[in-house]
């Protein structure tokens with residue numbers, strides 16, 4: 001057996017729990033079990049044809065070489081145009097970073113700025129990767145629990161209480177994975193007041209789900225509500241979720257030039273640039289026909305309504321209706337403390353998800369993975385039939401608890 005020594009920065013982190021849940025589903029299906037999976041964190045639609053065609057055309061035209069670190073001129077223009085349309089803020093190409101997904105952009109931001117012991121405030125429940133990315137870069141995640149009563153959003157008072165002289169970043173995610181909660185302009189204005197009192201705190205606002213929104217108007221960006229904070233806000237987005245392009249790996253961020261140039265310097269040594277053909281696809285996504293976006297959101301909206309009504313009708317469960325993204329964070333407190341038919345006590349949300357997998361053959365992800373219990377996350381990026389069947393199977397499994 002190999003005895004390679006692994007660096008502390010890797011030993012500090014864990015594999016993504018949602019990735020682990022998806023792998024468990026694959027393993028059980030390989031054994032022939034008909035598992036219904038509500039774990040998937042990506043659109044179940046195919047990438048629209050005009051986007052695929054643009055990538056094929058770019059390959060055939062010979063665009064198969066390195067590009068500038070932060071993308072081809074066409075991609076830069078497409079991204080900066082979209083940011084300006086959505087936020088009213090105009091950015092130059094030296095304020096733009098392009099990475100292999102929003103995930104890489106977030107990692108680069110932490111890598112470029114965090115020194116050992118720096119703190120990053122992460123409201124819980126959070127996207128599973130934020131704390132591990134902070135740890136991998138030597139920082140200390142400062143987890144701030146939110147409440148369902150506060151719509152799972154960090155309040156100005158909670159933010160103020162969490163800030164210390166070591167605070168490097170606040171991470172905001174709107175709409176949120178895993179809750180689908182969205183910050184209103186008033187919510188953002190309240191946080192901006194606290195940030196003005198604390199000029200050393202930078203803000204990473206992850207808006208990757210901003211187009212998957214069920215409310216009226218548009219999801220508001222911090223930079224639109226508080227343009228005066230522009231010199232310390234990094235706005236992150238990408239094409240993965242909006243255009244069903246998770247496998248193309250294009251994400252981006254805009255922010256102050258000092259930060260972005262450090263991130264681009266790292267990127268130049270890590271991957272040089274993202275894949276040229278994927279960049280052409282992203283240009284077509286951002287500048288081409290947008291009808292896919294509205295059509296897919298209508299499909300998600302119907303699934304959301306089925307899921308929310310279904311989970312709210314199961315005794316012991318309840319849920320907040322997500323305003324964006326494609327997840328429901330189901331409150332499972334009514335199931336905790338009960339016993340399975342074989343006498344096992346369901347003492348945690350993890351025990352509950354294992355019971356549901358075993359008894360209902362439904363895979364969901366436990367709330368502890370997202371930092372707030374007792375909940376579980378379901379993804380409704382799957383068919384209405386699967387959602388309906390999963391709800392009924394969970395209803396029957398919970399009815400057997402005593």
Ligand code: PLP
Nearest residue numbers: 101102103127177208238240251
């Ligand atoms: N941010 C959030 C909240 C996510 O849920 C994800 C993907 O699951 C990402 C960022 C990263 O997406 P990508 O790297 O595909 O752009």
